[in-house]
Amino acid sequence: MQVRSFQLSDYRPLTQLLETTLTEVCYEETMEAFARQLSWDSDLVLVATNNQEVVGMIIGTIDQNRGYYYRIAVHPEYQRQGIGKLLIGALRQRFEQRNVSQILITADEYNEPILSLYESMGYAAKDFFRSFQKLSIVAG
Template identity: 35%
Template structure:
């Protein structure tokens, strides 16, 4: 297995993986998210491959204050094999290489399996509330 940065040609396969993993939502355009990540200097989509098969991905970014992790996905038939842990380690290494001091991510309320996974990796709930709104009215 290898982990590397995705390129534009990986878009369809990565998005299909995100959809298979249940990570996409109607109000977020995964193709736009993927493209923005590749276009930005301080973000990337890392992909795990077994030969030529894409089996996992994670989007990572650094805003100058914190590192953020999004779209951690493992192919449904490859779960419970340590791949999620490997992808998180790759995301952390990517952030450390850029001098990032802290990593954060968001988990949807009620996703007990994801919360338990991240807790096993040493992440803990932070004393903060995430607030947001769409800047483009057509996206709401």
């Protein structure tokens, strides 16, 4: 298993992964945020590969010097194998390298089911970002 920065050649497999794992509405919102994040800072979009196959991804962003885990997806056949934790850990390292003031988890209706994953990694309720004000990658 390898975690690395998104590459242009990952686009099609990544969109297929998101179509497989997300609801239609969540997919549309995520693709818009994904495109904006790629244009701003593609180093905060990470993919997990297994034998060159994209099996997971995470989108992060930095907004007002805070790092945010925005969206994570792992192919159903690869879930519960630690891939999500690898992605979260790799993105955390990127946030720390950039000296963000705080790391938060975007807790929207689509992320609620996986908040326990973040909790298992030491994050607490105070780290969950629930707000009517959207992140810039979502608000445009």
